[in-house]
Amino acid sequence: MTVSDFALELRDITKRYPLVLANDHISLGVKWGEVLALVGENGAGKSTLMKIVYGLVTPDEGQIYVNGELVKIQSPSDAIALGIGMVHQHFMLVDTLSVVDNVILGMEPKNGVAIDYAAARKKVKNLIDELGFDLDPDAIIEELPVGAQQRVEILKTLYRNAKILILDEPTAVLTPQEVEDLFKFLREFAEQGHAIILITHKLDEVMEVSDRVTVIRDGKVVGTVNTAETNVAELARMMVGREVILTVHKKPATPGEVVLEAENLFVKGGTRPRLDGVSLQVRAGEIVGIAGVEGNGQTELVEVVTGLRPFKGTIRYNGEAVHPSARVVREWGVSHIPEERNDRGLILEFSTRYNVILGDHYKPPFVGFLGFFNDQVINEYAQRVVEEFDVRPRSINLIGRRYSGGNAQKIIVGRELAREPKLLVAAQPTRGVDIGAIEFIHQNIVEARDKGMAVLLVSADLNEVMSLSDRILVMYEGRVVGEVEPQEVTEEQMGLMMAGLEATA
Numbered sequence: 122m123t124v125s126d127f128a129l130e131l132r133d134i135t136k137r138y139p140l141v142l143a144n145d146h147i148s149l150g151v152k153w154g155e156v157l158a159l160v161g162e163n164g165a166g167k168s169t170l171m172k173i174v175y176g177l178v179t180p181d182e183g184q185i186y187v188n189g190e191l192v193k194i195q196s197p198s199d200a201i202a203l204g205i206g207m208v209h210q211h212f213m214l215v216d217t218l219s220v221v222d223n224v225i226l227g228m229e230p231k232n233g234v235a236i237d238y239a240a241a242r243k244k245v246k247n248l249i250d251e252l253g254f255d256l257d258p259d260a261i262i263e264e265l266p267v268g269a270q271q272r273v274e275i276l277k278t279l280y281r282n283a284k285i286l287i288l289d290e291p292t293a294v295l296t297p298q299e300v301e302d303l304f305k306f307l308r309e310f311a312e313q314g315h316a317i318i319l320i321t322h323k324l325d326e327v328m329e330v331s332d333r334v335t336v337i338r339d340g341k342v343v344g345t346v347n348t349a350e351t352n353v354a355e356l357a358r359m360m361v362g363r364e365v366i367l368t369v370h371k372k373p374a375t376p377g378e379v380v381l382e383a384e385n386l387f388v389k390g391g392t393r394p395r396l397d398g399v400s401l402q403v404r405a406g407e408i409v410g411i412a413g414v415e416g417n418g419q420t421e422l423v424e425v426v427t428g429l430r431p432f433k434g435t436i437r438y439n440g441e442a443v444h445p446s447a448r449v450v451r452e453w454g455v456s457h458i459p460e461e462r463n464d465r466g467l468i469l470e471f472s473t474r475y476n477v478i479l480g481d482h483y484k485p486p487f488v489g490f491l492g493f494f495n496d497q498v499i500n501e502y503a504q505r506v507v508e509e510f511d512v513r514p515r516s517i518n519l520i521g522r523r524y525s526g527g528n529a530q531k532i533i534v535g536r537e538l539a540r541e542p543k544l545l546v547a548a549q550p551t552r553g554v555d556i557g558a559i560e561f562i563h564q565n566i567v568e569a570r571d572k573g574m575a576v577l578l579v580s581a582d583l584n585e586v587m588s589l590s591d592r593i594l595v596m597y598e599g600r601v602v603g604e605v606e607p608q609e610v611t612e613e614q615m616g617l618m619m620a621g622l623e624a625t626a
């Protein structure tokens with residue numbers, strides 16, 4: 122076997138889809154011993170390229186070299202046999218099985234031989250110890266936090282002897298501590314001589330963990346730079362093709378009447394309540410941010426105020442007590458950007474013209490008095506949303522499944538803002554969205570606030586909460602443990618409050 126500096130090299134990879142040239146003669150390489158970051162706008166073609174490497178998508182043109190040798194990768198098993206492992210953004214684990222079961226799945230001895238479970242478990246256990254992972258081999262997947270589930274995905278690839286690891290937005294759903302653990306592992310894995318390709322939209326992460334960065338835009342390579350010789354602003358400019366404002370510009374809020382009032386909310390949980398007496402108010406024209414480590418009641422709070430979860434306590438919209446159901450809430454004027462865009466965001470088989478009216482699809486103006494869809498109204502509305510919210514490609518006929526992650530998110534944000542709600546409940550509104558689109562979504566939320574919309578913002582991204590909110594409530598173990606003004610608190614103080622260490626309120 123030839124020995125090459127390059128673990129993996131792509132030459133002139135091209136992939137055409139009906140509406141876009143997703144990859145346009147892309148050439149790049151990752152060397153043994155390094156972390157290569159792959160960055161680019163939503164829809165630039167990153168995931169497509171990595172799916173080609175992993176044998177999930179067939180390229181129209183181009184060659185792939187592994188360790189200097191030309192290879193053919195036609196399925197994930199070809200990729201695995203070549204030492205390539207991939208950690209997808211949406212985990213592919215079986216929730217009801219244990220860690221060991223998931224890791225060995227598909228690798229059990231064949232030819233009618235019974236699975237030697239004890240041996241498999243031992244091998245998995247040894248691997249966990251070697252890696253220093255905090256993971257119980259017998260734990261059931263659905264009981265594990267996201268970070269641990271991701272460690273199982275990594276374990277799966279290493280159990281199959283991956284030497285080249287591809288991670289597509291692995292940090293989007295992790296807590297800061299989990300990100301730190303992941304990066305420690307990535308650095309060690311690279312130092313052992315392996316190769317890593319990391320896709321992320323978080324440029325500070327690129328600066329922290331990568332050795333080199335390849336930037337792509339509209340399916341083409343813009344350039345490859347050494348991380349030590351670049352900075353966040355330059356990367357952003359290469360990605361987007363213009364200067365990006367990295368902080369939110371907004372005037373002080375001028376809050377009006379109370380739009381949402383929650384009083385003493387309780388939601389039951391296992392060992393302790395998920396919500397334990399939460400009260401809060403959100404006024405017209407203000408953005409109230411909820412900060413906290415994920416899993417401290419934020420998800421439940423959002424579900425309660427949007428009518429998706431039973432609770433005890435009182436919710437008032439504009440002073441009137443309501444018993445929220447999803448439809449009542451929506452008709453009253455609440456929009457919701459959901460945390461889980463795959464469960465509650467888009468219908469993947471529906472085209473955009475229907476995805477942008479979901480939730481209002483049964484009402485005028487979208488339905489005429491005979492009960493039929495008003496196609497022309499719907500098409501014009503959809504066209505407007507797609508243009509205003511910069512959804513790419515600019516089609517209203519593409520089905521949800523065919524969008525890149527960030528563009529799917531832009532469709533949801535567009536749908537929820539275009540109906541001009543009185544209250545926007547936004548959970549992780551910019552997750553998976555590129556730096557230019559984050560700027561754009563933030564501007565849109567601020568503009569709607571200035572027109573009097575009330576916003577309840579939940580985000581695991583502390584930076585986002587700090588820069589977008591007018592007031593911040595910190596949640597810990599199902600309770601609001603503090604209220605702060607973003608200008609008057611440091612990230613360190615916030616971190617302490619989020620860890621339940623210092624309640625300053």
Ligand SMILES: Nc1ncnc2c1ncn2[C@@H]1O[C@H](COP(=O)(O)OP(=O)(O)OP(=O)(O)O)[C@@H](O)[C@H]1O
Pocket residue numbers: 138139140141143161162163164165166167168169170513514522523524525526527528553555
């Ligand atoms: N199966 C498909 N059919 C049609 N078009 C597709 C398909 N898969 C991807 N595309 C298009 O290819 C382009 C590149 O998508 P890709 O998912 O690679 O982007 P990305 O760089 O990963 O973006 P993001 O940061 O948003 O995840 C997008 O315009 C997308 O709509």
Ligand SMILES: [Mg+2]
Pocket residue numbers: 167168169525526527
């Ligand atoms: Mg992607």
